[in-house]
Amino acid sequence: MEIDISADSHSALQTNRRTFLTGIGAGLFLAAGPGFAQGGETESILFASAGKRPDGSFVAVLFDENGRETFSVPLPDRGHDIALDRPRDRAVAFARRPGDFAVAFDIQGRREPDFFTAPEGRHFYGHGAFTKDGKLLYASENDFDGVKGVIGVYDATDRFRRLGELSSHGLGPHEILLTPDGRTLAVANGGIETHPDFGREKLNLATMAPSLAFIDLETGNLLETHTLSPELHQLSIRHMDADSNGRIYFGGQYEGNKADLPPLLGTGALGEDVRLFEMPTELLGGFRNYIGSVRVGADDATFAATSPKGGCAVIFDARSGNALEVLNRRDACGLTSVGEGFYVASENGIGAFEPSSESLTSLDFLPDNHLRKI
């Protein structure tokens, strides 16, 4: 249990954030570099990730597979995931929990970044999702005094003004995504109670109850919530992706005894119970009871998962859950599907999921847990 932000340093951080935010207009904005891929030539692959610079500062960065940065925006503290609104070239980087800042920016770097914050009494968990029409942004949030997971709803057409919130139907909502039907929000409720006064201390491990919830965004109603069997109640469901039919593949982080080695990956869909994938012990042990990111392959036939604690990434057959390929990279976490395969961000940079390290490109920042392909 890492406890890196205390009550005091949390408030110090808030002060810093406010100072920082007023500083934004004063030129902290970095313009897009000249290297943005134009049509015609070999188009480079553009990625988005939060990260940490060698000088210790935090950023959200757009960069290509050669490590060339096209845009970066400084963050007041550590970031986490970046939600994309591709049709409108927009992105929103969220603070890592228990941070409460987010920054919206133009992927082409044409406008100044727009900072906004979670309201009083809420903090972000680090993940969010745009609606297809780009009008709304949803964010997983903690109503920490109410001890409730909520989904904040922001007006993406009006400087991310907060419109309200929905229940996440569980504690500790983490990754959220809009399924391809455009109206169902899938929520990975990690099940863990935290409160910013207590840093990142987990307050309810004895009773935690993670779930995968499906919410109808048009009515705000809970469609279904899927829980794990009682002996797996300490398997925190954190990260997931959906295939083109809306089937969810998720990965968990186990809070119980490390020697238990519970299954960590599973799949679920509306109208169907969740199913966990069995794995040989040798492979499962390599994940160190911790999945950092899950992504479905382009043709829905595969999905991949990373473990920064285990330093590996594995591609699985989506139907059987059998492992197909294993890649070892120290601190591997950020993951995204590209073409027929995957790219993985790790301590040593970014590279395609392939055994040779030739494609591995070093970066001018340590990439954070999540990678997005623009």
Next chain:
Amino acid sequence: MMKSLAIACLLAFLTTSSHAQTLEPDSEGFMSGIVDRAIDDYIRPSFARLAATTQDLQDTLSDYCEQPSESGLAAVHTQFGDVVEAWSAVEFLRFGPLIDDNRLERLYFWPDRRGLGLKRITQALREQEDDVASAQALAEKSVAVQGLGALDYLLYGAGSESLGDSTMSGRFRCGFAYAVATNMATISAELREDWANPDGYSALLKHPADDNPVYRTSLEAASEIRDAILEGLDIASDLKLKNALGEDPSRAIPKRSALWRSGQTFPALLANVDALQELLDTAGFAEGLPEEGRYLVNALPFEFSNVKRAIGAVDRPVEEAFTDPDLRGKLIYATIALDSLRDMIGDQMGAYLGFQPGFSSLDGD
């Protein structure tokens, strides 16, 4: 096919972790020495002491509830202090047996942000719920009514003067306290046995191997010990002090502190710090320091003594300790010294010895 994949994964993992370290070739021996000494000379004896003190408290409470007396109550209070001290030496060993079956929370559910313990314990007292007066039934109930938090209230909280009464409520309260102590003794005996078992969790730590599901290298196993020390420092500074200190005296929340009813807040904290230093020394981390890192050999005990002097000087009830400007100053100083210890042990010593967790490997995202 599957097997070779798995082995590939793990071989490369070994490679990456050996990249990460900057130690001499005998580092495997050094790291496994840390683990062996930590288990044999610190962890096992500490859990044995917890088992012994909880058993003593159970016995003393049994006598007291049967035949209350002033000297009997004094004995209960002394035994309670011994249990707190023994607990403080293992509180931060949050891996293996202590994590099983919610033992950590059942021995002491804290922080209890929502005050569940108080709510449930007073309710059980009010309604004289039968099942809290039986250790077996209690073990199945909420963690909030088990363990040290419950004893802190039953022995020292509102109404505790009735503990030796012959009234129904006095007898009930004493039986409840006895059940809590019995349950703690049972859990602690399990912990002692689990750690003593040569084929139990200690075997995973002591024998890292490719087919060990938890620890593949002695560096990983030694990291578990190191991480526990760092976590112990965080708990002491962030949870036990800063949390109650608040930003200024008007925003202090003294009753957020651990075991305040019994006045054990600062003795327990001192015992934590003593224990962390003892584990660090016993495991022998500093013996692996290269020449340029040898300054830590003196710097660490110096900083530990700063922390202990500051906390040791605060021998007042929490309401006063967290609000009186002078005493607050001492506690704030203790947090600074604790954070400095974290930096020295985590970052400085960590870099010299080759412990370098990755940026994305930090817990919980």
